[in-house]
Amino acid sequence: MTNKKDLKRENIITAAGRVFGKHGFREARMENIAEEADMGKSSLYYYFISKEELFEAVVEREAENLKNEIILATKDIIDPYKRMKKYVIARMNAFNESINLYTAVKTNYLDHLPFIEKVRSKYDKEEMKMVESILKDGVRNNRFKLVNTELATVAIVTAIKGLEYNIVIREGPYKLEQQVEQLLMFLFYGIVKRH
Structure with a gap:
């Protein structure tokens, strides 16, 4: 019985995702x-007492799917620079496709919903954790030279978020890889001319 109930609940979440x-x-x-x-x-x-509770379930599912897509896209890449590039591309693509998660994380008109801040905070922590893991691997493998991985993580995540609209929405996915490559070159190699 629980299995059938769980399946019905999942079908409702899928349908609600389309409607939202x-x-x-x-x-x-x-x-x-x-x-x-x-x-x-x-x-x-019977399954969801309110539209808010149902939207929360939809957003949580999209966040989990986003995380899984990113992990799947990056798990076999050993080189940290290439893994960071793949991470950013996978994240931008998956986030753009997760319309309800994007709305929950990026818009202010949902701030009155109690779970929104929890979702934003959880999403931010997950993202910081993934980026920091890549950076620490790069330092450990002597590929990156960082004094403060925590600060570098904040800088990279902030840069990615700042370019989301421009890269994914305005420019379109066809320029995504090129834009990400330029962003990472800037972040990793800076603007100072080397001799």
Whole structure:
């Protein structure tokens, strides 16, 4: 019985993701989600007591999927520079496809929802952890020379976030790899001319 209930819950989250992605949190209605999930509205409330709770489940799933996609894309890459490049590309692509997570992390109109700050904080910590791990591997393998990996992590994550809109949304995915390469060259080699 629990298995069937879990499966139904997952189907509802999938349907809700499509509805929230299409209409946004404000405009999405539980009726739309119930219809998309091919069930009655009252049945939907058996699984989720509110639209907020359902949106939280959708955002958490997208965040977990994002993390898994990034791990999968980078796990077999040994060279830390190449792994960082692959990390940034995978992150930009996956984040762009996670419309509900993007909305939760980037927009202010959802700030009134109690779980939003928790999601943002968890996402930020995960991202910092992944980037710092790559940097520490680079230092350990004598590929990177860093005095303070924590500060470098903050700088890289901030740069990535600052360029999200420009690279992914405005420029489009076709320029992503080229833009990421330029960003990493700047971050890793700086702007000082070497003799």
